[in-house]
Amino acid sequence: MTGWVGFDLDGTLAEYDVGGPYMGPRSVGRPIKPVVDVVRSILAKGGRVKILTARVSSGGEDAATARKTIEAWCVENIGEVLPITSEKDYRMIELWDDRAVQVLPNEGLPIQDVLVDALKLLVETLDSGNLPSGLRYNIESFIDGCRDRNLTVKKVV
Numbered sequence: 001m002t003g004w005v006g007f008d009l010d011g012t013l014a015e016y017d018v019g020g021p022y023m024g025p026r027s028v029g030r031p032i033k034p035v036v037d038v039v040r041s042i043l044a045k046g047g048r049v050k051i052l053t054a055r056v057s058s059g060g061e062d063a064a065t066a067r068k069t070i071e072a073w074c075v076e077n078i079g080e081v082l083p084i085t086s087e088k089d090y091r092m093i094e095l096w097d098d099r100a101v102q103v104l105p106n107e108g109l110p111i112q113d114v115l116v117d118a119l120k121l122l123v124e125t126l127d128s129g130n131l132p133s134g135l136r137y138n139i140e141s142f143i144d145g146c147r148d149r150n151l152t153v154k155k156v157v
């Protein structure tokens, strides 16, 4: 792997109170285990990972403090210091981010909308009353999540 995988910090790798006050450069939330596990898996396979965060974008005093705080968080929660940047480059092959909306390349269609359309088709094809409860829950949760992100979706189940 010659490229690197970017991971946002706040709300992706570490818990963050969305909509809450910024807690300052000396505070990083608790690790979000499923994402930390992805990072560890990539590293274990020899892949390259970077933390991509606006916290280090200003280049000012707060950015330096934030960088040190994040480095310490990395040691504690990942076992090593990861490179930290605020910039994408052409070697970034993937980005994990809680604010990103993924689109189909060259189509301009949000993936969430494509999935909702696929779920509508699934529900229309099957008798929704006979959907296994776990599948129904997952579909409803996904659609609710899309709605929470102010995407235009309709509840289909």
Ligand SMILES: [Mg+2]
Pocket: 008, 009, 010, 011, 012, 097, 098, 099
């Ligand atoms: Mg974030």
